[in-house]
Amino acid sequence: MSISRDDVRKIAELARLEIADDRIERVARELSAVLDYAASLSQLDLEGCEPTVFAPGDAPLREDDLDGRRLASEVALAAAPEAEHGFFLVPPIVENLNP
Amino acid sequence: MSAAKEAWRLSAATLAAGVGAGDLSAAEAVASGWEGPAARWEADVHAVAHTDAAARAAGAAMAQAAGAKGALQGVPVLVKDNLCTTDYPTTCASRVLAGYRPPYDATVIRRLREAGAVVIGKGNMDEFAMGSSTEHSCYGPTRNPFDLERVPGGSSGGPAAAVAYGLCPLGLGSDTGGSVRQPAAFCGVFGLKPTYGRMSRYGLVAFGSSLDQVGIFARHAGDVATAYSALAGPDPFDATTRRTPAPDVSRWEHGVRGLRFGWPANLWREGVEPEIVEGLEEAAASLERAGAQRVPFDFMPGGFAVATYYLVATAEASSNLARFDGVRYGFRHADSPDVRSLYTRTRSAGFGPEVQRRILLGTYALSAGYYDAYYLTAQRARTRIRREYQAAFARCDFMLLPATPTLPFRLGEKTEDPLAMYLSDIFTIGANLAGIPGLTVPAGMTPGNGRPPLPRAVQLLGPDDSEPVLLAAGRALEVHGDETRLGRRHETEFAWPMKR
Amino acid sequence: MAHEAVIGLECHIQLNTRSKMFCGCPATFGAAPNSNVCPVCLGLPGALPVSNRAAVDAAIRLGLALGCGIRRESVFARKHYFYPDMPKNFQITQYDQPLCGGGVLPVRIGEELRLFELTRVHVEEDTGKSFHPERYGDRQISRVDFNRAGVPLLELVSRPVFGEPSECAAFLQALRRLVRWLGISDGDMEKGQLRCDANVSLRPVGQEALGTKTELKNLNSIKGVEKGLTAEIARQRKVLAAGGAIEQATLLYDADHDKLAVMRTKEFAHDYRYFPEPDLPVLRVEEAWLATSRERLAELGLPWDVEVQLVRDDGLPEDQAAIVSADRDSLQCYRNLVSVGLSRKTSANVIVNVVRKYENKYDLSPAAFEQKVPWKVLAGLFLRVEQAEVTATGARGLLEEVFEKGADPTTLFVTGGTAVGGAEELLPLVLAAIEENPGPVAQYLGGKTATLGFLVGQVMKKSGGQAVPQTVRELLEVELAKRAPGA
Ligand SMILES: [Mg+2]
């Protein structure tokens, strides 16, 4: 099994998902099944195969102009779970963890 | 008036001509689908996730008022619930987007409206397009109109089923690993996944950005061509669209005389149901009758593509779905005293198990220490796979192969075994990895023998921008098919009452 | 054991483009909260980024100015971490293939010109703004505004080449001057247009390997950078002196209280899960684009080159050369003054003692100053000074009238302040001065000619500084000669 219960806890933390302890074993098994299957790629000869970077890449850059997609602030906030006076409201951001 | 009532039977092209000529109104065109087929079947099939009469009426009025003779004048279209629309919610069949109404239309939606089409609602789907059966929807499953015990395929099961049972002649889905071609096969309709970069993704809620393409469902090859011409082409809001104009598919009736089609028989030597292989043989025969030439060769087994796909698609998904956090839109967990719990509780309660499974897998594939082993290797394998296709297309103009290894399977049959579910995309995934176009073509019905007859289908794959060839071949199969099998069209199919 | 500090800087430069990095929203400030936003910069489902050519162009300009290598094909990447002011919960930045690599920023520190080496310069998007928690009914909340989200930033990373906080301050001043010179940003740290984080470590003098580093954030003024670094170096010295070990950590500097707060320690280090941004094609910079940028830069010149020319060719003292080449407006004004025949020395003096003085005193932009006193008018006044029509003091008085009393310079500078020049006006003053100062006069006649200076000063006083010293001197000599013994 290529994924341990601790791996599952670690990636769940990274992905901001919480997994009940009684489900961790099962999740580990399901993920491992796919990853073990993915291991078959090692049989593939990838000599001289650069990683695909997919976008076709011939699209032009944007000129430095304003466009019509700008939203009025009421519209921008319309779908917000909680908003007031033009701001989105969130639970208190206690310490600045912004890298 | 009865002409208007029967309008749902018409092809999109005929309907548009009728509305354009004033024979019937856009509103009547829309109504015929709801009062006819939908009244009989929607409650059982459950193809539609969101709609409302007022929005449909407004859409029809807009199309009528436009008055322009758009190529899709007055044509009703059901679009997958992951395409942003201002007049219906857009939720990706997920609790995390419950009730969300986007403030903008996806580019393809805008182009639909500009062509005179009427968006009649949002099609059901697997949550965030993650699935092959439309069972993973927060609105409950969609059922296969040909056998309600069976799935319509997925993830775009809603639009596929709706086009199949006659709600509308056109549907839009999205195809990341086969999510248009596989349900098209299970529902017996045409399903096109265009060349990557030909259909704008602006306003398509992203799953696997480098794999996603908006796809088209229709009951006639010609309607796929008409819709493709109206929707495909460069979009300044999507930097992954190609700069050049989309290929011209207007000669879809041109035929296949002189074309070579690849026949990679090694792919269905095992693990493919006999009815499907039968359908392939018949399709190959019809193509030959129509003047095409068969080029047999072996092709890389699909297993590698599946392995590659589930690393690339989940990695991109884990990133694309990070934005669903309960801050700016959608669902927020009521008990979120701090930012950390806002995220974990909102996401854990908002995403279904399959979505969470794939987010975890993708997060793992990208996380420190595993990136090279998984994501990078997969992207290199992808280059190899694209080369395999290029080599094949040096020998033929397009390939004929199954769309799916099995006929429509039963509800619940694969939900417990993710890997088995993933393997049902084994014939479709390669095209997304390589960025090439693919077309599912109906191949008639299985002989019932006691149980309801089920749709069969074949798949055509071609090199970049080969949509014209694929549609010409699809059309050839539509008319040159064996009348008793391939040629069965919807008049007969719709004749069966919903017997199980 | 003696330790030396090793410091590396990571600077973020906010570009002054019209629109944001990946969408067509205004990149300007001061709008109502969440009103400069669109589906793209709000991270709405389905929205996609498209790169802003002007932002890439600015990065190329800065890269060429710093002598970086410009990558013909660079790659945008996603950097993942959850934070409420980051709409997509990932930032579009550049990772293993940045647009600009290497390069140096030349900085004059005292007499010597130091070349500080850089690692890279890359393009990325800014985050929104989240505000400190506040009371909201019976609970606490934070407010979030996304107007700033998606504004283009350049990230510039130095190698660990600084030994002293003061060097970092000088580096930032030079960087600010450069970005202003290039016209890509106002580089005002207080306004967050230039931001700086620092990596600090100590190592035994003579040791090659670097010690454990800490990261210092929130250094939002050049003073703050210097003070924060000084504080952190002192803290690390204490720890090491006490035989302790430095723990890898991220610290916040609170400038108001000159305090350091630990923000994050190693075990909470991020796993950013970088991968190439699939929504954006590889960023290609064709030869033509590079060529034009090179030409434009050649015409513009670089501040440190201009500074050297001013000393070498124009013979200006170094401190004046630095001020004249501080920004393009000052240099342009200097060249204008010289172009109409004002001496280089006077022109430089005018920039330093007039233009700069009043710009700072009244907080005028160069444009505003030019508005008040067009350079031609200014030149006119100081040409008259050079031709001894007006004295320096007289000129100063006229400037005061314009800036203090709001007088109109156009005519005033042409007619006003004319020096009391003629002998008929000066003679009475000269005679008076001789009358009132018998002592010095005697000394002068006794051969102590140096006292003449004193007498000149007396006459100048009487003239209220309006007399031309040379004329006074001549008159005095004549008058005193008459009183010489045996005359
Ligand atoms: Mg940065």
Ligand SMILES: [Zn+2]
């Ligand atoms: Zn925007």
